Amino acid sequence: MRNSRKVYARPDLCTGCRSCEIACAVEHSASKELLSALFESPPPRYRMDVQAVNGVKLPVNCRHCTEPDCLFACKSGAISKDLKTGEVQINLAKCVGCWMCVMVCPFGAVSPDMDRAKATKCDLCTGSASGPACVQSCPTKALIYGNADEFNAWRQP
Amino acid sequence: MNYVIIGNSAAAVGAIEAIREVDTESSLIVISAEPESAYSRALISYELAGWLPQGANLELRSSSFYKEKNVQPMLGRRAIGLDTTTKVVVLDDGEAVPYDRLLLATGGSPQKTGVPGEEKLGVFGFRTYGDLIAIHQAVKNARQAVVLGGGCIGLQAASGLHHHKVETTIAIASDHPLSQIADAECGDFFQALFEKNGIAVKTGLQPVEFTGADSVEGVRFYDGTSVPAQIVITGKGVAPNVELAQGTLIRVDRGILVNDHMATDEAGIYAAGDVAVTWDRVACQSTINAVWPGAYQQGRVAGFNMIGVQRRYDGSMRLNAAEFFGVPFISMGIVKPKGEGYETHSRMLKEKGLYWKLVFQGNLLVGAVLMGKVEGAGVLSNLMRKRVDVSTIKDDLIAGRSDFARVLPLVKVQSEAFGETEYRELIQ
Numbered sequence: 001m002r003n004s005r006k007v008y009a010r011p012d013l014c015t016g017c018r019s020c021e022i023a024c025a026v027e028h029s030a031s032k033e034l035l036s037a038l039f040e041s042p043p044p045r046y047r048m049d050v051q052a053v054n055g056v057k058l059p060v061n062c063r064h065c066t067e068p069d070c071l072f073a074c075k076s077g078a079i080s081k082d083l084k085t086g087e088v089q090i091n092l093a094k095c096v097g098c099w100m101c102v103m104v105c106p107f108g109a110v111s112p113d114m115d116r117a118k119a120t121k122c123d124l125c126t127g128s129a130s131g132p133a134c135v136q137s138c139p140t141k142a143l144i145y146g147n148a149d150e151f152n153a154w155r156q157p
Numbered sequence: 158m159n160y161v162i163i164g165n166s167a168a169a170v171g172a173i174e175a176i177r178e179v180d181t182e183s184s185l186i187v188i189s190a191e192p193e194s195a196y197s198r199a200l201i202s203y204e205l206a207g208w209l210p211q212g213a214n215l216e217l218r219s220s221s222f223y224k225e226k227n228v229q230p231m232l233g234r235r236a237i238g239l240d241t242t243t244k245v246v247v248l249d250d251g252e253a254v255p256y257d258r259l260l261l262a263t264g265g266s267p268q269k270t271g272v273p274g275e276e277k278l279g280v281f282g283f284r285t286y287g288d289l290i291a292i293h294q295a296v297k298n299a300r301q302a303v304v305l306g307g308g309c310i311g312l313q314a315a316s317g318l319h320h321h322k323v324e325t326t327i328a329i330a331s332d333h334p335l336s337q338i339a340d341a342e343c344g345d346f347f348q349a350l351f352e353k354n355g356i357a358v359k360t361g362l363q364p365v366e367f368t369g370a371d372s373v374e375g376v377r378f379y380d381g382t383s384v385p386a387q388i389v390i391t392g393k394g395v396a397p398n399v400e401l402a403q404g405t406l407i408r409v410d411r412g413i414l415v416n417d418h419m420a421t422d423e424a425g426i427y428a429a430g431d432v433a434v435t436w437d438r439v440a441c442q443s444t445i446n447a448v449w450p451g452a453y454q455q456g457r458v459a460g461f462n463m464i465g466v467q468r469r470y471d472g473s474m475r476l477n478a479a480e481f482f483g484v485p486f487i488s489m490g491i492v493k494p495k496g497e498g499y500e501t502h503s504r505m506l507k508e509k510g511l512y513w514k515l516v517f518q519g520n521l522l523v524g525a526v527l528m529g530k531v532e533g534a535g536v537l538s539n540l541m542r543k544r545v546d547v548s549t550i551k552d553d554l555i556a557g558r559s560d561f562a563r564v565l566p567l568v569k570v571q572s573e574a575f576g577e578t579e580y581r582e583l584i585q
Contacts, residue, residue: 052562053560063579069450069535076200096200096208097208100476102478104476105535108535108561148578151582
């Protein structure tokens with residue numbers, strides 16, 4: 001899983017503009033258009049959360065953990081980890097909204113979508129040819145989609 | 158090497174998946190008295206209440222799971238004996254299954270109520286797929302039902318019966334629902350919510366008899382009152398299935414005692430899940446934490462150790478999540494502390510349907526209840542599980558701010574507690 005790819009952030013480059021949150025919500029909307037997405041009901045959910053504490057801006061989303069607590073806690077068998085790509089995904093057709101994953105994610109990166117009774121988290125924009133929308137949208141390039149080596153090389157000063 | 162697992166739920170699946178991450182070839186047998194392939198017994202209440210997504214079933218893994226994992230399932234076969242000298246598991250039809258490494262993931266069974274009439278038709282436990290099917294049959298002809306027990310299972314069972322238009326009464330021995338895992342304030346909220354939705358809730362009531370001839374016709378209570386019922390569901394907790402350990406060196410104290418490798422005192426035999434006594438990291442005592450995440454993780458740790466990959470189980474904690482009539486509810490750790498040295502903070506906003514409570518023990522967060530809004534609960538449970546000093550962020554937590562960024566300073570300072578790669582990625 002050394003090559004597994006996910007979204008990494010550099011808080012030092014993040015200005016807290018939340019473009020990633022908007023791009024995420026639009027990508028996960030029914031219309032995939034900003035203007036129409038604004039009026040969708042239930043509203044589309046973003047799975048990237050820019051948290052600002054004491055001047056530090058920290059974009060937080062699913063870490064696709066090596067030992068995923070959400071998967072261990074999932075009662076419905078909806079959560080799986082691909083041992084080749086490292087991706088942790090929720091099969092929404094099976095998710096019953098029992099909130100076990102919400103209860104154990106150390107990062108608070110799995111959210112309860114009460115409108116749809118589904119657990120929601122970063123799915124790495126599976127199926128999108130251009131990769132994760134948050135990464136595309138970031139004006140300061142504070143996010144990358146890559147593997148651990150690429151991330152470590154990128155964050156070295 | 159022959160690996161044998163007795164049981165087929167969370168702990169068993171955790172063990173299978175761990176073993177097959179390392180060894181795809183060795184013989185791996187799963188024995189279960191239940192005939193179904195691995196399913197989620199925790200979701201039978203969701204199924205009864207019609208809450209499964211359309212087209213979804215209770216299968217925990219895909220139908221090709223055993224094939225993909227190269228597992229030989231022996232389902233609908235009950236293990237009745239264990240010979241640790243010859244290393245065989247004896248099945249109810251006399252077949253002997255040899256093992257080199259054995260996992261006892263035998264789970265638990267609904268605790269008997271001890272109430273006369275318990276054997277009558279129409280009195281059900283609510284734990285297995287078999288129970289679910291039987292209750293589905295019974296609701297067709299039942300007008301009234303009584304659910305005994307006001308824990309999560311009892312409340313969910315009542316929601317399920319109500320969904321099938323059965324007039325349902327929940328009878329609770331204590332003075333409010335969820336009394337083991339929530340304060341009266343929170344329990345009373347749920348009581349009112351159930352009553353508003355047409356389910357009667359009676360508290361402080363002990364049953365003394367299930368009346369009727371062959372079939373149950375009602376429940377008579379200690380105070381002389383009776384409630385008519387053609388269905389009675391007992392949700393009085395779960396007793397560990399320890400029978401196989403008897404007559405072996407495996408130590409049993411209510412459940413099966415294991416070390417931090419999930420190994421029992423008998424060579425080559427492991428235990429995990431609702432049958433195992435583990436160290437509760439938060440309550441600091443040995444106990445059976447019969448919860449799903451613990452069962453899976455214990456099975457996973459047992460599985461790795463069975464194949465010779467050393468893994469330590471870092472302990473369990475109590476974790477309950479549920480939703481009643483659209484109101485989510487999470488309760489974790491110690492929420493009703495007894496004795497000195499605890500500090501509690503709670504807040505109820507009844508009109509918004511919001512309640513939260515935090516329990517601290519010195520600089521440790523040891524318990525939390527979240528009702529109405531459960532976002533970020535995992536950040537709190539992780540602080541409890543890791544037993545980190547939260548003194549610098551205590552005020553934030555009390556104010557309801559528990560986003561991960563608030564925890565980040567702790568990750569930096571108490572790095573030994575946050576050794577996993579995922580944390581290292583987030584700090585600069």
